[in-house]
Each structure stands twice: as structure tokens, then as C-alpha cells.
Amino acid sequence: xxxxxxxxxxxxxxxxxxxxxxxxxxxxxxxxxxxxxxxxxxxxxxxxxxxxxxxxxxxxxxxxxxxxxxxxxxxxxxxxxxxxxxxxxxxxxxxxxxxxxxxxxxxxxxxxxxxxxxxxxxxxxxxxxxxxxxxxxxxxxxxxxxxxxxxxxxxxxxxxxxxxxxxxxxxxxxxxxxxxxxxxxxxxxxxxxxx
Numbered sequence: 614x615x616x617x618x619x620x621x622x623x624x625x626x627x628x629x630x631x632x633x634x635x636x637x638x639x640x641x642x643x644x645x646x647x648x649x650x651x652x653x654x655x656x657x658x659x660x661x662x663x664x665x666x667x668x669x670x671x672x673x674x675x676x677x678x679x680x681x682x683x684x685x686x687x688x689x690x691x692x693x694x695x696x697x698x699x700x701x702x703x704x705x706x707x708x709x710x711x712x713x714x715x716x717x718x719x720x721x722x723x724x725x726x727x728x729x730x731x732x733x734x735x736x737x738x739x740x741x742x743x744x745x746x747x748x749x750x751x752x753x754x755x756x757x758x759x760x761x762x763x764x765x766x767x768x769x770x771x772x773x774x775x776x777x778x779x780x781x782x783x784x785x786x787x788x789x790x791x792x793x794x795x796x797x798x799x800x801x802x803x804x805x806x807x808x
Contacts, residue, residue, distance in 0.1 A: 634741065646781055648674075649680075714747065732808035761796060
């Protein structure tokens, strides 16, 4: 089964994710790893989203002045040669500036050669949320990618860079504290076919 799935994956990867957590959920999740969240103005009204697509607004967390700040930015860097840059390879690179964490509770991958392609939902087995390593430029963000882990490899030859909770603070911290980016171990993600 795994080799058949990978044979005809879509060209793009992770061009849709889920962000259904309310603000209180994010505050609780980050509080569990001693990262208090701040936000400008009053409490933001985070709309639960079963589908976040490129150019949509989504909540992200940035490290600024020693604090973790919640913002809503558009997904995808501008690209003069076409569609937005929604994924960015992490291998062999350091990211001293612009790091962000994108809190999601699931992401989708697609397999098959023709539409409608099969759609697969990846969710965390433990906890309610995944923290994806991302980058910010101006009012836009993109998701970093890495080699696929064992749970993703049957479906795609790349995956978004999901950081373990123990690395969230370092990713949002000073440049010299950039944690390594690597796929999650086997059994970290539950996979469900939704179409």
C-alpha cells in the first residue's frame, strides 16, 4: 500500500491545513510548555478553520523582544514568477531571523494522478496541536519543509517541519538557539482518508 500511494502524489505539498483551536486552547497549549502568549490590542477573535489555504489569514506565533506574540498573517510569500511561496526547504539552512511557529491541529496531503485526488488528514496522536516551523517576511509567512518521517513517507516525498513541543521556545528564541529540524518519529501522526 505505501508505495502505491507515493507513486502519484501531487506536485505541491501541504497546501492545506486545519487551525480549529480557539484562543483559550492556544493559551493553554503554550502555557503547558511555559510560553505565555501576548497579542496587541484586545483578545483576537480566532475563527476555527477546518481548511486554511494559501493566501488565507492564519494565526502564527513570533518571538519578539523576549515575548511570544500571536499574530494573524497571510500564508505565502509573494512570488514574481507565479503563485505564492507556501513551502520552503530547510535542509542545510540556518534561519537567524524571521522564525515563527504555526499552530495547527492537522494538515492534508493528496495522492492520485487525476482529480479528485485522494485526500489524507494528518493529526497529532498526542496533544491537540502541532507546531510547524515557519518564516515571516513582512505580513506573510511560509512553512518550512524537511524529509518525510515514517508516518508521511507513504503519501509524499516531503513534509512540513513539525517541531516537538520541547523545541518551541528555542525556535522562537535567539538566533543561536535554532533547534534542529527533523521529521517526527513513527507513530506521531494519525492518518485518516477524508476523500
